[in-house]
Amino acid sequence: MTPETRRPGRRPGSADTRGEIxxxxxxxxxxxxxxxxxxRGIAREAKVDPALVHHYxxxxxxxxxxxxxxxxxxxxxxxxLVDGPREEIGERxxxxxxxxxxxxxxxxxxxxxIRSAMTNEQAxxxxxxFISNALLYQVAERLQVPHLRIEAAFxxxxxxxxxxxxxxxxxxxxxxxxxxxxxxxxxxxxYFTG
Amino acid sequence: MTPETRRPGRRPGSADTRGEIxxxxxxxxxxxxxxxxxxRGIAREAKVDPALVHHYxxxxxxxxxxxxxxxxxxxxxxxxLVDGPREEIGERxxxxxxxxxxxxxxxxxxxxxIRSAMTNEQAxxxxxxFISNALLYQVAERLQVPHLRIEAAFxxxxxxxxxxxxxxxxxxxxxxxxxxxxxxxxxxxxYFTG
Numbered sequence: 388m389t390p391e392t393r394r395p396g397r398r399p400g401s402a403d404t405r406g407e408i409x410x411x412x413x414x415x416x417x418x419x420x421x422x423x424x425x426x427r428g429i430a431r432e433a434k435v436d437p438a439l440v441h442h443y444x445x446x447x448x449x450x451x452x453x454x455x456x457x458x459x460x461x462x463x464x465x466x467x468l469v470d471g472p473r474e475e476i477g478e479r480x481x482x483x484x485x486x487x488x489x490x491x492x493x494x495x496x497x498x499x500x501i502r503s504a505m506t507n508e509q510a511x512x513x514x515x516x517f518i519s520n521a522l523l524y525q526v527a528e529r530l531q532v533p534h535l536r537i538e539a540a541f542x543x544x545x546x547x548x549x550x551x552x553x554x555x556x557x558x559x560x561x562x563x564x565x566x567x568x569x570x571x572x573x574x575x576x577x578y579f580t581g
Numbered sequence: 582m583t584p585e586t587r588r589p590g591r592r593p594g595s596a597d598t599r600g601e602i603x604x605x606x607x608x609x610x611x612x613x614x615x616x617x618x619x620x621r622g623i624a625r626e627a628k629v630d631p632a633l634v635h636h637y638x639x640x641x642x643x644x645x646x647x648x649x650x651x652x653x654x655x656x657x658x659x660x661x662l663v664d665g666p667r668e669e670i671g672e673r674x675x676x677x678x679x680x681x682x683x684x685x686x687x688x689x690x691x692x693x694x695i696r697s698a699m700t701n702e703q704a705x706x707x708x709x710x711f712i713s714n715a716l717l718y719q720v721a722e723r724l725q726v727p728h729l730r731i732e733a734a735f736x737x738x739x740x741x742x743x744x745x746x747x748x749x750x751x752x753x754x755x756x757x758x759x760x761x762x763x764x765x766x767x768x769x770x771x772y773f774t775g
Contacts, residue, residue, distance in 0.1 A: 538753040546740030554709050559732040574768045
């Protein structure tokens with residue numbers, strides 16, 4: 388930020404305020420977890436009016452995604468999964484995840500969140516609550532699929548992202564999207580349609 | 582170790598020598614990765630005769646498993662997978678992994694190895710080479726299954742272990758072995774039998 392754009396104090400609508408809300412959000416999510424964090428609490432931490440938080444971020448999910456710099460929110464993902472033919476949900480989910488993780492800019496924030504969840508109990512609780520309540524449970528409810536099956540599908544795709552981009556197992560790291568869809572889509576499909 | 586059992590200097594057969602070989606092995610594996618580490622190099626690092634290393638550890642795989650305190654070696658796992666009816670390999674693999682990860686004493690060293698692979702590039706290379714060459718490629722060769730399919734099965738079970746024990750997603754964290762076998766065994770089976 389250049390001296391010209393940096394202003395003292397806070398104004399509604401300045402980039403500054405948005406950044407300060409996100410900094411406060413990261414602190415509150417890390418401390419309280421996803422479930423117990425509230426828009427009101429984050430506004431208090433950022434010393435702004437809750438209405439301003441709502442102005443920038445529609446939902447707590449959206450604020451979490453922005454705070455963690457995630458490339459997609461459950462709000463984007465859920466319709467992509469739930470809408471469209473049920474018999475193609477496996478392929479839709481696999482292609483979506485491969486697309487989102489293909490470029491380092493969108494992948495790295497997700498991997499960073501997972502890394503901290505693997506090594507820090509507080510970060511694990513935050514990740515668990517976010518993934519469960521904002522994503523997996525929503526999908527399970529909307530599609531009327533048992534939660535354990537949604538988690539099995541999550542585990543498959545989580546493992547693929549780790550194997551492909553973090554452990555870099557070959558041939559998985561170099562496989563094309565089509566090759567991976569061919570192998571993985573039937574697994575995910577089976578979890579969703581039994 | 583009590584003062585009575587702790588002896589100065591090294592003797593073949595003392596608990597000391599074995600421990601020193603393992604310390605040297607951890608150092609060499611971390612530095613060179615699994616592929617480039619040799620029994621000879623580890624013996625040199627531990628300042629013992631290579632024959633002594635072979636006396637304690639049959640193979641490089643066995644030495645790696647002991648150095649990382651892994652509860653099972655590929656030498657144990659591969660026959661369990663490869664022997665027995667091919668149409669039950671899904672269930673055998675899922676049950677084996679659930680059994681091995683059920684108690685914290687056997688699970689923690691595996692999780693520790695994965696954690697360091699997730700956060701450290703050198704540890705990731707070591708883990709990748711070990712998993713690929715000592716386990717996944719061996720299984721792919723013996724069963725004549727494409728490598729990518731073996732890696733998809735690995736990714737599924739890796740994700741399950743992370744979701745169940747590290748992220749602790751519910752209901753997966755509390756699910757019984759039978760519930761998990763029912764959901765996961767068909768996936769693994771499909772990867773192995775197409």
